[in-house]
Amino acid sequence: MDGSRFRPTTFIGPRYAEPSGTKIRRGSLVPDWIDTGDMQSISIRGLSAGPQYVYFISPDQKIVVVDPQSRRIMRVIR
Secondary structure, three states, X not given: OOOOOOOOXXXXXXXXXXXXXXXXXXXXXXXXXOOOEXXXXXXXXXXXXXXXXXXXXXXXXXXXXXOOOOOEEEEEEX
């Protein structure tokens, strides 16, 4: 490798091609019908290390991190 940072162009996980009608921003409530995948925060800026979170991939290819108890969006990663 040449030392440059590798950035994936496609993300793997629960994804949606059609908009849900939910505004994708911190604090928004995610509808129950949206499936999520499990993840653990190891070093995501703005999240506590250790707690379990869930996520999905938005139609515009953003990783949306959600608190599984409240179903609120905790972080959007571009």
